[in-house]
Amino acid sequence: MAGHATEQIDTKTLWGGKISPFSTSYGKLMMWFFLVSDALTFGGLLVSYGFTRFTAEDAWPIGEETFNSLPFLGHGYPLIYVALMTFILIVSSVTMVLAVEAGHRMDKKGVIKWMVATIIGGFFFVGSQAWEWSHFIHGSEFGKVELADGSQAIVKGHFGEIQSFEVLEAGHHLKKGAIIKEDLMHQYQHAVEKGHIENNIITLHDGSKAKINKAENEHVELHIKKDGGKYKKGAVIKGENASKMYDEVINSGDAKRVIYGANLRENEYGPQQYAQFFFFITGFHGFHVFSGVVINIIILIGVLRGLYHRRGHYEMVEKTGLYWHFVDLVWVFVFTFFYLV
């Protein structure tokens, strides 16, 4: 690969002072040094994730089971959304390279066009990551259940849609006979967590009691993740038995037998540290993407004002591009070690 930097200069001149031994500017060299230090930071975070995962062995959640939703389309799409996010970030990296290339030809309009595309891609990525977080925190429709023998299981299958709640006993706000059709899943999950569902009757926020009209859950499978008195880790319960056992947990009236989603206290998907690492690593990375977008916007303003054209070179765009590519590079590794492996 040839660039102007690779032209041969004898060693004595090169290291004799007053010129850069790497034939590159101070700013670019410092950006590379910063990127090495940041790469070490991310490397340290990912390796400690690996350490924790190796201590947990097979209690660790599986990527394609945990991340299988698409916005507006629900679940059953393993890893598709995160693949889309990877693609968006790679494309924004490509548009950044094209901006740098345009800069090397002093093509101001080209630089502007490609930088705007990069910024848009960056915003899409941050927005997607925010959706992933909210979905992760929110949890699946089934949640993780504690069965009668004390074992814990994650649930697979098709969650039957909740059609409505029919109020049987009035509360503070709702009258008897009222039909509720909004925000059903949310209220349902809250009630399950508090043990407010018994025999298919749900006690709503205002104290009223309502009958739940809901489609049957289908193909329910219980995968045991923690040993209990009867069921051991790794066991799978299917069919009618599974459906009955799941319904028993929901309708028991006992609080805290179902966990939905992941936060810093409890975790539907697996060990607590899974959530902690997920939030920290993807959050730290998302912060880098966001700051990259902000820096890109600032430099774009400089380009629009003709600052770099007057200077004679678009090196600032190139340095910003280095930071942006670094962000993409980290994501490639996070994607592999968090979601794939």
Add this chain to the structure above:
Amino acid sequence: MERDDIIEYSLDGHHSEEQGVQIRKKIWKVTAILTAITIVEVVLGAMIKQHSSAWHLVKWSFIIMTLVKAAYIVLVFMHLGDEKKSLRYVILVPYFIFICYLIFILLTEGTAVGAAWDKYGVY
């Protein structure tokens, strides 16, 4: 006061329109390679489950594919391939030595700690 000690290396970094066409072709080619590798990774990841027999092979192929993607991004997109060899080495060699050792020691320790916790209980 004008500074006479700053050499603007970037002024030599320009290229002509024709060279630009060639360079852009290369960029699109690398983009296609990166996309193809990502698609292969996602399809494999979604299809082959963790408990299947092929998983060990698939896991290592993921790591190799990721390193290939990283190499393309660093050498082509970040233009490290166009820089002087000495700069390339200054950036890459210390990082690789450090990270390889770190990965090895933490995964070894992690496995050992996991075994110790299983045997004697956590903490």
